[in-house]
Amino acid sequence: MSVETLSGKVFLLVTGASHGIGRQIAITFGSLLQDGSHILLLARNLTALQEVAKNIPSKVKVDTVNIDLSKSSKVILEETISCSLKETTPDSFDRVVLVHNVGLLGDSSKVANELMDLNIWKEYYDLNVFIPIILNAVVMNMFNNTNIKKMVINITSKYGIQAGYGCAYYCSSKAAREMFFKVFALENPDVDVLSYAPGPVETNMFYEMCENSIDLNLKKYFKELLTTKTVLTPEQTVNHLVQILREHKYKSADHVDYYDKL
Numbered sequence: 001m002s003v004e005t006l007s008g009k010v011f012l013l014v015t016g017a018s019h020g021i022g023r024q025i026a027i028t029f030g031s032l033l034q035d036g037s038h039i040l041l042l043a044r045n046l047t048a049l050q051e052v053a054k055n056i057p058s059k060v061k062v063d064t065v066n067i068d069l070s071k072s073s074k075v076i077l078e079e080t081i082s083c084s085l086k087e088t089t090p091d092s093f094d095r096v097v098l099v100h101n102v103g104l105l106g107d108s109s110k111v112a113n114e115l116m117d118l119n120i121w122k123e124y125y126d127l128n129v130f131i132p133i134i135l136n137a138v139v140m141n142m143f144n145n146t147n148i149k150k151m152v153i154n155i156t157s158k159y160g161i162q163a164g165y166g167c168a169y170y171c172s173s174k175a176a177r178e179m180f181f182k183v184f185a186l187e188n189p190d191v192d193v194l195s196y197a198p199g200p201v202e203t204n205m206f207y208e209m210c211e212n213s214i215d216l217n218l219k220k221y222f223k224e225l226l227t228t229k230t231v232l233t234p235e236q237t238v239n240h241l242v243q244i245l246r247e248h249k250y251k252s253a254d255h256v257d258y259y260d261k262l
Contacts, residue, residue, distance in 0.1 A: 153241075
């Protein structure tokens with residue numbers, strides 16, 4: 001069954017696409033795109049991105065760009081997208097789908113009162129909040145033709161709406177991103193916005209939490225998921241995301257969790 005959000009000639013941009021959930025989104029979405037669609041994958045590891053591209057059907061054009069988004073800017077992002085589109089134009093697409101997947105956990109071994117280095121806070125928010133905001137605006141302004149349907153997917157977490165012990169960096173950034181996209185959706189009713197919380201997925205971040213979290217109960221829970229083999233795979237959660245998009249029972253900018261009933 002087709003997914004309307006991914007129908008027609010699509011320009012798909014995925015950040016943090018070299019591994020984990022971002023990698024699987026690129027592969028799964030890529031398999032659903034029609035001829036003439038175009039994918040731009042961004043991450044720091046070019047070799048890993050190129051391996052991802054090999055798993056996407058050849059009927060879809062794929063560009064891979066190694067970029068440190070934390071050191072990026074409006075100009076760099078505009079140039080990156082323009083370079084990807086040098087053989088075509090934004091107006092040649094029926095849809096643009098932007099997936100904000102990039103994000104770091106941050107130091108989960110400390111409580112909030114220990115987080116007093118302003119530079120670390122700035123660097124963390126640059127990557128996890130500010131650059132996604134700038135990238136979002138860049139894409140919307142480049143694809144400003146009202147005939148182009150637009151979809152924004154913000155990969156979030158239950159920690160965007162629920163406090164977690166030792167997760168001051170992560171919770172605050174996810175909450176900030178979600179509220180930004182609520183405002184963005186309010187101001188842009190023609191854009192379909194979804195904040196998707198993928199659940200506990202076996203990724204590098206999952207293992208980082210297992211090793212470093214100051215929350216002993218959370219570490220125990222995560223390790224039980226591994227022992228009982230109930231931790232989700234990237235493929236499971238992305239397939240569920242596709243189902244959410246297919247059924248489209250959410251309102252723009254809603255927070256939808258993997259475990260929510262559709």
